[in-house]
Amino acid sequence: MEKKLLAALFAAGVLSAATLPVHAATDADARFKSIYTAEWKWRQSQRLARSEDSTGVQPTLPHVDARSQQERLAYWTGVLKQLDAIRPADLSEGERVNYAVYRAQIAALAEALRFREYEQPVNADSSFWTNLAYMTRNPLKSAQEYRNYISQLHEFPRYFGEEAANMRAGLARGFTPPKVTLAGRDAPLATVAEAKTPQDTIFYAPFKAMPASIPAAEQEQLRLDAAAAIRDDVQPAYRRMLAFMREEYMPHARTALAAESLPDGKAYYQSKIVEYTTTSLTADQIHQIGLSEMAKIRAEMEQTIRATGFKGDFAAFLSFLRTDPQFYAKTPEELLMRAAWVAKKFDGKAEQYFGYLPRKRFAIVPVPPDQAPYYTAGRGGPGVYLVNTYNLPARALYSLPALTLHESAPGHAFQMPVALEQKGLPPFRRAYISAFGEGWALYTERLGVEMGIYENAYETFGMLSYQAWRAARLVVDTGIHAKGWTREQAQAYMHENTALADHEIETEVDRYISWPGQALSYYLGEMAIQKARAKAEQALGPKFDIRNFHDTVLQLGSVPLPVLEARIDTFIAQGGKSPYTQQR
Structure with missing residues (x-):
């Protein structure tokens, strides 16, 4: 994966926007757009992404079982083959940037599945259950959103069961976080599992203050339905996971610390370097x-x-x-x-x-x-x-x-x-x-x-x-x-x-x-931005405007570091203008 990813990022034409004129849409653009459009619709169907116009809560949680994960690996592997059939040099300027971002993204998703990272949905920093807690922070605006939220709560037993099966598979092959890093990480589980009432859990929080646009009687029924879902589905799922963590997973997690000690560990660690730094560094x-x-x-x-x-x-x-x-x-x-x-x-x-x-x-x-x-x-x-x-x-x-x-x-x-x-x-x-x-x-x-x-x-x-x-x-x-x-x-x-x-x-x-x-991502990323700024300051001299530089960097969104470097080359070639001035 690393060789192909770097070839996509560094190959002639992919990241040479500064030296090429702007092109109209090409046949390659159309083929590329059809690939990512179809893949994104599929990703939404898998509950791995949301539509841009979606502000509501979905009624289901994604399937995370091993079969679903392997089907996703097969799909993304196929997408990579389709992408490799497109020559980046044949794409228009804007789509070359999109290609570099998209191929790196799909490659990272496929690599994570190839190494079966889904068998370790917990680390010292976060876990699938702490991630689920974030759903309580999104304000719910309608009765339908509240019903969808409750529907998700009913899915917790199935979802937790799939995650537990994945964790057992990881445990069997030594693919777990090191035991020493798991101490105390069961505390969020206990907070929910041992709550005296459903109303005492974080998952009831959205029901404590509901929009006035929902009639009072309907509010009361939604609160009753939420309490029942938390009592009958959420808390039992948390209790089973808490027992599993304390009795099975944490006591038998691996003792070695190094990623390179994991199955195929050297390749696995290098894949994480590529993912998190977007470079080929060792x-x-x-x-x-x-x-x-x-x-x-x-x-x-x-x-x-x-x-x-x-x-x-x-x-x-x-x-x-x-x-x-x-x-x-x-x-x-x-x-x-x-x-x-x-x-x-x-x-x-x-x-x-x-x-x-x-x-x-x-x-x-x-x-x-x-x-x-x-x-x-x-x-x-x-x-x-x-x-x-x-x-x-x-x-x-x-x-x-x-x-x-x-x-x-x-x-x-x-x-x-x-x-x-x-x-x-x-x-x-x-x-x-x-x-x-x-x-x-x-x-x-x-x-x-x-x-x-x-x-x-x-x-x-x-x-x-x-x-x-x-x-x-x-x-x-x-x-x-x-x-x-x-x-x-x-x-x-x-x-x-x-x-x-x-x-x-x-x-x-x-x-x-x-x-x-x-x-590894933090300091290497900062070095790349500082290097790009120094290059722009030297090249533009008195024309350099810090506001235009910052706007140019941030307008990119989030991109691999070589894409950032190429964009600043274009910024320099265009005289250091604001990207928003050019849009107008």
Whole structure:
């Protein structure tokens, strides 16, 4: 897969938009469009995608059993053969970009199925049951949507049964998360399974405040139907899964940490590198990049320590940051308010750095308590910035500005809505590509220096610590999965090179252990965006406008890094104009 994917991304003509004129639609365009249109309709029929005009809740959950998964593999393998029959050079300029994005996407989907990743629907960071909980956050607007939601609740026994069968198959061949990373991850299951009443579960939340447009009598009946579905289907499914996790899965999960220790592990880890970085880099190459970048960041950190006036060495400064009460909020509300303050500071700078501002706003909310102990410090997306208020001595205020830029605006809660608001793109272009999305979010942390977000040297150090954290991921992820590193070795490396609290280090390292490759996307993505910006600044000189550059990057949506590079070549060739000016 890797060879074919890279050939698609790098072959002559695929990524050479800067040197070619705009072409009208071609016969190859029509063939390509028929392929992805048919595949997308099929994907919707499988409940793996939603139509662009669909805002409602579907009445069913997808089938995830092994037979369905293998049928999907056969289908996507066929799609890849159809794509390989098209010469990218025969496509028009816009469709070449679509081809590069689409082929990488289909290849990654097929590879995940080929390695039977569906047999491991849980890791230290998330699981299929925590993903299901997200359905409770979407506002329901009509009685029909409420009925569809209840219909989904009735599907939980079937869905959980299929996932349990997959997990047993993974257990039989040693394809599980490492046992050490699963401790406590059954807590969200217990919260639902052991709730005293259906109304006490998260799945009843949409029924606590219903639209006034639904008659009161119908509201009452829907509440009764929901409570019955939760009591008779949801909670029993959760109880069976909780017993399975505690009695069968967690006790017998594998003890080895490395992805390369899994069945066909070396190829599997390389497939995750390709998926999450959209590059052909090897584990060894990425490890060395991480070590080199860490050395550069350390020099910046040392200089920033001197700016604070601190007299001790690096280790002493980290200890000072981790233990001095001045750097930590005293209440969850204080942490949330400080996060809101940083977000509003960006609002005051936004128009200086972005020509296009998304319409979608975001809320700042705490991470749900049953997830918080094992959750990241924050997470953002369209409409929401989740802030983890659990264990406040682990949530440093000097890192909060960088975290907020990354997760809210101009990071994830800004970039994703901009992508979703772009018109005229095929629906598969709405998918999230980690190297681009995480690379952008990390880039915005550095951008905070230019925007004046960091108010003192401690906050600047917090940003640099976060940069070091992401560079350390290159070292730690490859160290664990390709070089035989232990969990303790990875934790020690993070402790010695970043200002992260020990709780966060432990949570993060377990995340990398159980989610191979994902941690590599951040820093490599940021490096690609920084490289593209430096190239544009040098080529355009006084014509370079940071707003036009940012708009050009974000208008792409989410693309493989070579596509980004090619787009900036076009941006330079067109004189650094705003993509929105050209549209008008």
